[in-house]
Amino acid sequence: MVKSVSVLDVAREAxxxxxxxxxxxxxxxxxxxxxxxxxxxxxxxxxxxxxAQARGLRLGxxxxxxxxxxxxxxxxxxxxxxxxxxxxxxxxxxxLLADAHGEAAREQAIFDTFQRCALDGAIIGASYHPDVMQxxxxxxxxxxxxxxxxxxxxxxRVCLERRNALRVATRHLLNLGHRRIALITPALxxxxxxxxxxGYDDAYRQAGLPAERRYIPRMNxxxxxxxxxxxTLLDLPEPPTALVCLGTRLLSxxxxxxxxxxxxxxxxxxxVSIGSTDMMEFANPPLTCLRVDLMSTGxxxxxxxxxxxxxxxxxxAERIELESELVVGESCGPxxx
Amino acid sequence: MVKSVSVLDVAREAxxxxxxxxxxxxxxxxxxxxxxxxxxxxxxxxxxxxxAQARGLRLGxxxxxxxxxxxxxxxxxxxxxxxxxxxxxxxxxxxLLADAHGEAAREQAIFDTFQRCALDGAIIGASYHPDVMQxxxxxxxxxxxxxxxxxxxxxxRVCLERRNALRVATRHLLNLGHRRIALITPALxxxxxxxxxxGYDDAYRQAGLPAERRYIPRMNxxxxxxxxxxxTLLDLPEPPTALVCLGTRLLSxxxxxxxxxxxxxxxxxxxVSIGSTDMMEFANPPLTCLRVDLMSTGxxxxxxxxxxxxxxxxxxAERIELESELVVGESCGPxxx
DNA sequence: TTGTATGCGTTATCAT
DNA sequence: ATGATAACGCATACAA
Numbered sequence: 251m252v253k254s255v256s257v258l259d260v261a262r263e264a265x266x267x268x269x270x271x272x273x274x275x276x277x278x279x280x281x282x283x284x285x286x287x288x289x290x291x292x293x294x295x296x297x298x299x300x301x302a303q304a305r306g307l308r309l310g311x312x313x314x315x316x317x318x319x320x321x322x323x324x325x326x327x328x329x330x331x332x333x334x335x336x337x338x339x340x341x342x343x344x345x346l347l348a349d350a351h352g353e354a355a356r357e358q359a360i361f362d363t364f365q366r367c368a369l370d371g372a373i374i375g376a377s378y379h380p381d382v383m384q385x386x387x388x389x390x391x392x393x394x395x396x397x398x399x400x401x402x403x404x405x406x407r408v409c410l411e412r413r414n415a416l417r418v419a420t421r422h423l424l425n426l427g428h429r430r431i432a433l434i435t436p437a438l439x440x441x442x443x444x445x446x447x448x449g450y451d452d453a454y455r456q457a458g459l460p461a462e463r464r465y466i467p468r469m470n471x472x473x474x475x476x477x478x479x480x481x482t483l484l485d486l487p488e489p490p491t492a493l494v495c496l497g498t499r500l501l502s503x504x505x506x507x508x509x510x511x512x513x514x515x516x517x518x519x520x521x522v523s524i525g526s527t528d529m530m531e532f533a534n535p536p537l538t539c540l541r542v543d544l545m546s547t548g549x550x551x552x553x554x555x556x557x558x559x560x561x562x563x564x565x566x567a568e569r570i571e572l573e574s575e576l577v578v579g580e581s582c583g584p585x586x587x
Numbered sequence: 588m589v590k591s592v593s594v595l596d597v598a599r600e601a602x603x604x605x606x607x608x609x610x611x612x613x614x615x616x617x618x619x620x621x622x623x624x625x626x627x628x629x630x631x632x633x634x635x636x637x638x639a640q641a642r643g644l645r646l647g648x649x650x651x652x653x654x655x656x657x658x659x660x661x662x663x664x665x666x667x668x669x670x671x672x673x674x675x676x677x678x679x680x681x682x683l684l685a686d687a688h689g690e691a692a693r694e695q696a697i698f699d700t701f702q703r704c705a706l707d708g709a710i711i712g713a714s715y716h717p718d719v720m721q722x723x724x725x726x727x728x729x730x731x732x733x734x735x736x737x738x739x740x741x742x743x744r745v746c747l748e749r750r751n752a753l754r755v756a757t758r759h760l761l762n763l764g765h766r767r768i769a770l771i772t773p774a775l776x777x778x779x780x781x782x783x784x785x786g787y788d789d790a791y792r793q794a795g796l797p798a799e800r801r802y803i804p805r806m807n808x809x810x811x812x813x814x815x816x817x818x819t820l821l822d823l824p825e826p827p828t829a830l831v832c833l834g835t836r837l838l839s840x841x842x843x844x845x846x847x848x849x850x851x852x853x854x855x856x857x858x859v860s861i862g863s864t865d866m867m868e869f870a871n872p873p874l875t876c877l878r879v880d881l882m883s884t885g886x887x888x889x890x891x892x893x894x895x896x897x898x899x900x901x902x903x904a905e906r907i908e909l910e911s912e913l914v915v916g917e918s919c920g921p922x923x924x
Numbered sequence: 925t926t927g928t929a930t931g932c933g934t935t936a937t938c939a940t
Numbered sequence: 941a942t943g944a945t946a947a948c949g950c951a952t953a954c955a956a
Contacts (some may be wrong), residue, residue, distance in 0.1 A: 254729065254949095256948095257949065257950065258949085266927085267927045267928070268925065268927090268950085269950095269952075270925090270926060270927075272928085272950065272952085273925095278953080280925060280926085281925060281926085282926085285925080299703045300703060301703065301948090301950070302704045303643045303644045303645070303649065303949080303950095304641045304644050304932090304948070304949030304951090305949075305950055305951080306932095306950095307644055307931090307932050307933070307949080308931080308932055308950045312640065314683070322665060322669050323665050323666055325665070326658075327659055328659060328660050328665040332659050332660045332686065333932070335659065335684060335685065337949090338688070339685070344683055344685065344700065344704070345684050345685070346651070346682065346683050347682050347683075347684045348672065348676070349673070349676070359946075362636065365636045366637055366638065366639045367639045367640075368638055392591065412767045414949055438888065501869070502869050505867065509872075517941075530869055532869045532870040532874075533870070534871040535844070535846075592935065593933055594934065594935090595933085603942075603943085604944070606937095606942075606944075606945090607943075609934065609936090610935090610936095610941095611941085617941060618941070619941060620941085622941080637933080640932090642933075642935075643948095644933080644934075644948050644949065644950090645934045645935050645936085645947075645948055646934080647948075
């Protein structure tokens with residue numbers, strides 16, 4: 251482990267003062283071309299790389315943005331993270347990534363670490379924990395924050411539209427003639443689940459049909475296997491003829507149950523997936539799904555952060571909303587006779 | 588943006604010297620319980636968070652590990668990253684993540700940035716570019732490196748076993764009676780593809796059968812759609828009766844072609860996927876696949892890094908190899924009559 | 925235009 | 941056991 255080269259080494263090599271090295275390399279206007287050339291050359295020869303820690307300490311910023319997520323293996327997060335990273339790289343910034351695995355304590359710990367690391371800002375991917383969000387809001391005074399998928403008034407945020415998306419999906423099935431439509435989604439008691447149900451209800455109401463509640467089982471986590479819930483639904487005296495389901499393990503489990511019972515999609519059951527991944531192309535038949543551009547979501551968050559950093563106070567809190575699109579596959583048809 | 592509290596603020600609050608604050612908070616042995624209590628309390632009152640940049644500058648380390656990947660949206664990377672992050676968090680370290688998107692120039696740029704950021708080390712996820720690897724090797728003198736899935740002698744690395752895995756998969760199909768087995772994998776001219784072909788050959792040879800080459804089309808990227816390649820294979824005078832294929836877009840495309848032609852798995856074609864993801868459960872029928880524990884891969888890399896950091900020179904370069912397991916689904920059967 | 929000196933927040937060394 | 945002080949590497953205000 252060799253000692254790394256510093257400004258002083260470059261200064262000595264170029265026969266100038268340390269300060270001049272800094273000015274020359276950072277493109278100050280008050281340096282003669284000759285000096286700049288000498289310094290640049292010397293830096294190149296020595297392979298000089300400015301120490302980001304020292305620079306950050308002096309400048310009061312790090313060019314690093316933190317990101318907190320709750321399960322990066324979830325394809326939804328993976329794409330959002332990729333979008334954030336891509337946009338940040340365009341800005342010359344880097345991404346510090348931390349995963350809370352849905353634990354409030356870890357969210358808090360990560361947040362403390364973010365504070366210490368002197369990050370320029372942090373992008374919070376869907377904190378599950380309102381109390382941590384409160385702390386975040388408070389800490390917002392020191393650390394610029396952009397929220398993803400949490401609609402907190404007065405904070406910069408990128409939100410995913412769900413209500414209208416579910417309305418469109420449900421209407422799609424109603425139009426095909428379905429009347430008994432199951433909805434499998436977690437977080438019924440929080441915003442995401444609630445919004446989905448609201449959209450589901452909208453569709454029924456707008457079709458002049460009475461609200462339907464029998465086909466919305468209570469789910470805990472998107473990582474849960476949906477097989478059992480599906481079995482319970484299919485055992486009802488009037489089983490559903492269609493299913494709208496979050497496109498995670500919930501859905502793969504539900505489809506497994508369907509298959510086990512010898513039922514076929516869409517002959518015996520029509521299916522719409524909430525969310526889409528590349529992998530969903532494996533499904534046979536290809537699934538009709540609600541698609542949202544997750545890379546763009548991440549990019550939007552990073553751009554919001556950029557604006558906030560460029561104008562920490564003047565820029566009023568912005569809310570960006572991303573909509574879903576119904577991509578028609580081959581998993582929906584008329585209800586069985 | 589309020590000025591943050593520093594050691595001096597805490598020192599003043601507790602009525603002690605700055606150095607004592609540092610000692611008390613970092614658990615030095617030479618502090619009286621009384622002083623430690625006063626300092627701890629003062630720090631708590633002021634909400635003191637040590638500045639990681641200053642600390643890093645002074646200590647010569649950052650507690651941050653960089654990770655370079657080539658496409659974090661790829662589920663394979665997503666899991667590896669999750670494993671790395673998880674293990675690092677156990678070590679009290681953080682993860683700086685960068686994506687090169689397979690571009691050599693970006694790999695190099697990221698590497699330079701890593702150097703500047705005074706990272707404690709970097710985990711390189713499958714650099715595609717040998718020349719960058721050379722530079723990495725050279726730079727290894729300053730920045731501890733752990734490679735994932737690149738078997739460079741003399742460097743710490745976590746490798747994925749492929750040859751025996753493909754041998755097992757191919758043998759599985761040979762045992763079922765298949766003789767015309769297609770293999771779709773990218774990187775035929777690099778190690779991963781080459782190893783896979785070697786394993787494929789091993790199986791044929793050990794079965795006393797002549798080597799088969801007609802069913803190995805040339806692929807460029809794992810992100811490519813495998814539909815066309817599959818179509819070409821099926822148009823052969825003696826089309827394959829089984830397929831071993833990398834479980835990415837290559838496979839979803841291939842399966843789409845199979846479906847389009849009205850063929851059924853496994854009745855008309857047996858299928859083994861190289862690699863497994865949660866999403867693959869969507870496949871109907873569930874696919875037989877070669878599974879490797881990718882979270883463990885990431886964790887192993889992070890632990891290797893830990894050992895290297897704890898003993899930068901004494902610890903001789905280690906090579907860890909992770910094996911795949913054949914998970915039998917319902918996508919393989921005897922060849923069609 | 926260029927050199928000099930100071931401070932960013934921390935920890936370690938050297939006194940006491 | 942505790943206090944004072946220097947140094948980590950850089951950028952900037954000020955002096956020349």
